[in-house]
Amino acid sequence: MPSPPTAPQSQSPPSRSPSPRRHDPMPRDAVALWLESLIRAMRLPRREAIEIRDELEGHLRERVRDLMLAGRDEPEAVHAAIRELGDAALLAQRYQAASRPRRTMMKVGAIAVVALAGGLILSNLAPSLGGGWTVAGPRGSVFPADQASVADPLAEIRVSGTIEDTTLEHALEFLATAADRTLYVHWSELEDWGIDREIEIARVPLPDLSLADALDLINSEIRSDNALAARARGRLLEISTQEAFDARDRQLVAYDLSEAIEAGVDPHDVSISLMNLVEPDHWADNGGSIATASALGTKLFVSAPPRMHARIAWVLEQLTDDRESATDPRGASPRAALETRLVPLANAAAAEVATTIDHLLTPADGLERVSIAADPRSNTLIMTGPGDAIVRAKELVLVLDQPTQRRDADPSAKHEISLLRDRLATACSRQMRLIGALMITYAIDGDRWPERPSDLRTLAESQGLGFDIFIAPSDLSPEIIDDMNGHADGWAWADAHSSFEMCPGELYRSDSPILLEKTPVLPDRRLICFGDGHVEIVAAGAR
Amino acid sequence: MPRPQDPVELVVLSVLAHEPLYGYAITKRIETRSSGELAVGPGVLYPLLKRLERDGLVAATWDAVRSDRAAEEPSPGRRRKWYRLTPKGQRRLHQHIGAHRARVRLIEAFIGPGPAAQEESA
Structure with missing residues (x-):
């Protein structure tokens, strides 16, 4: 690395300050003590710890000097500079977290033991529990083991x-x-x-x-x-x-809390309980990066991976069941009990079916109270709701899980996707995949996009896909665009909010990596997918 | 894991995109460029720099501190850690900017563009 440029600040140590106090040993001792406690609190290799100490000592030195130039005396400046850095133990924790690859989550598989308002705790799961059904007993219930560890x-x-x-x-x-x-x-x-x-x-x-x-x-x-x-x-x-x-599998689910609210439960208490009970480390409010929850009105919106949704749905069921039991001294539930069922899929992708089913659930169908989550690893749907609604939802799932016609089954088949501007990119992608056209969908998060075109090609080929069209994130780097222009007949991309924009021919390239700003929207284009897997983009009205 | 919505990361990467800097100079530069409106505390900045370094978004080198009085003479035993953006960090910065602008556009769809944008279009 070339020599760094001259720093804008001078580097006079605090000892050159205008009015050092000869009889006040506090400042230097305070800095030394603080640094010492920081190093002690950090369980890092010695060399790394020394580097951190040197860096922060330099920071304190310059900060003290600036504060003194601003008129503070030395002890006051030292204390202020240390106060800005904060508690040594807390800072050490932050350094620890930043210094090594963060640890991944706990493995799903342990039996969750949940204590709710009543404080009931069960420690063992009865071996006879099976089929993925929740079990509600007179004294409490346990998250089913086979729901916790969906077949891997x-x-x-x-x-x-x-x-x-x-x-x-x-x-x-x-x-x-x-x-x-x-x-x-x-x-x-x-x-x-x-x-x-x-x-x-x-x-x-x-x-x-x-x-x-x-x-x-x-x-x-x-x-x-x-x-x-x-x-x-x-x-x-x-x-x-x-x-x-x-992060890739996260789903946003709206949970209905109206019954719990009617029973006097505060929605914020519910979300706090969930963050304490279901994989606490992963909630944004607890410093994690996987799950978020917001209570709005009678709804609780939770963004989390499917396995967490299964647990969340179960916790919320217990809450409702608990309230019902409390209001009915005979213990008889006024409603049908909620059930949970796992439905492994043979053909369709669980996440897509979950989305489709979710759209189809309407009050008129009597299915509105079914919560659905997908586990992509096992391609399994996890459904929770009243028994009759679950049965109907499962019938729907089985229809959607029929094998679809794949590419080369009918090379002359032609499917047209129109009204692209009004369609969600994901819906468009799903339709194209159903007929076997290439579609690789990535979210806007550029880190999910392979950094090298060769990686992308490997991914496409490994899935038996052609190379006609991509849905790309809107912030692809110019280098990747340049390389990939050689491989595509047309381009389409989804912005952060899943609207769908496209243009034929080469992807627009500019010095700016932000394509969305630079690329014209062409509303008069249509995308036509052919049964042999290739895709054409034509002007509106053309055949 | 990247945190595309982390505004502090965006600010620090932006500052380092102009020139290599050391920690204290980064805090001063942020204050200067934001006219004193924005301050990133050292308790946040240094662990963030550590993470950016771990993730390969910035690279760091140590350099001896030179005193004011003798610009060519290094101060004995004192050194500074200088940070510079790596190509990976530049890519991350571009992603941040893209995501940020997309968010701004989304919000502006509801509240309308700011006064500056309105003046431009007028």
């Missing part, structure tokens, strides 16, 4: 062999080959966690282990706890971090 495809895939003297990249390739899967690694997401493809792996024996166990061993070998996470989708094995998978 990774546990079913077995691998054998030995990984020895290689890099993480090759180790993962070995794992995928042994599992007979096509590998796609989200390196950019792993690198954000400080996990590099060149990390060396000495030896990992794999004596006929499940893929999940093998990944645990690799995590242990690279000493990053559970940073690596995997997901199997058909023949594709994806590797990233659990946090990245969770």
Whole structure:
């Protein structure tokens, strides 16, 4: 690195201050003591701790000097500078969190033991509980174990062999080959966690282990706890971090609290209880980055991964059930009991079916009280609601889970998607995928977009997709655009709020990475998807 | 994990996009450029810099502090940690800017553009 430019500030130490107090040893002692307590509180390697101490000592030195130049005396300036840095223990915690890859979440699988208003706690799950149904007893209920650990495809895939003297990249390739899967690694997401493809792996024996166990061993070998996470989708094995998978799978669900409110429950208390009961570390209000909750009127809006929604729905059910029991001394519920059922899907993607079903639930159907979440790992729907509504919702799911006609089944088939301006990008994407046209959808978060075009190509090919059109985030870098223009017939992209804009030919390129500002909207274009998988963009009225 | 909605990260990356700076100079630069309206406290700034460094968004080097009186002479034992934006950090900054502008456009759809934008269009 070239020599840094001269700093705008001078670097006079506090001892050169205009009026040092000869008999007041407090300032220097205070700085030394504060730095010492910070270093003690930080459990970091010595070299790292010394660097932090040096940096903060320099900061304090300059801050004290500036405060003294502004008219404060030295002890006052020292105390003010230290106060700005805050409590040493708290700062040490922040440094700890920032210094290493953050740990991933607890593994789902433990039985959640939940105590609600009544304070009832059950510690064991009766072995006879099965089928994914919640169990409400006279004294309390327990989150069902098989709902907590939805069947994990990774546990079913077995691998054998030995990984020895290689890099993480090759180790993962070995794992995928042994599992007979096509590998796609989200390196950019792993690198954000400080996990590099060149990390060396000495030896990992794999004596006929499940893929999940093998990944645990690799995590242990690279000493990053559970940073690596995997997901199997058909023949594709994806590797990233659990946090990245969770962020990608987040769903916004509106929970109806009207009954609880009628019974005198404060909605804010409900959201606080949820943040304490359901994976507390992951809520934004608790310093996490996965889940958020907002109570508005009679609704509680929660954005979280599906596995958390299953737990949230269960907690809220208990709340309602508890209130009903309290108001009815005989314990008889005035309404049908809420039930939870898991529905594994064979053909359709669970997340898409969940969205579709969600749109279809109307009061007229009597289905409005069914909450649905999808678990993409097992491609399973988790539905909670009254028994009769669940049965009807399941019938709907089975219809939507019929096998769809894939590409090359009818090369002459032609499907037109019109009114693009009025459609959500995701809905458009879903229609295109149904007929086998290429569609890779990524959210606006650029980090989910493969950094290298070759990664994108690998991903597309591994899923058996063509290369005709992409839905791209609106903030793709110019370099990627440049490279990818060679591979596409047309371009479409979704903005942060899922409106859909498109233009034919080359993606507009400018020095600015912000395409949305620079690209003209062409409302007169239509997108036509053909049965052989290719896509054409034509002017309105053309055939 | 990236935090695209983190305004402090956006501000710090923007400041470093102009030139390499050390921690205290970053705080001063933020104050100057915001005319004193914005201050990022050291208790937030330094852990953030640590995270940005860990994530490869900034790179850091140590350099000896030179005293005022003898500009060419390094002060014995004193050094500063200088931060500069990496190519990855530049990409992240561009993502931040894009997301920020998209948010602004969204809100302006409800409340209308600010006085500056109205003057431009007039």
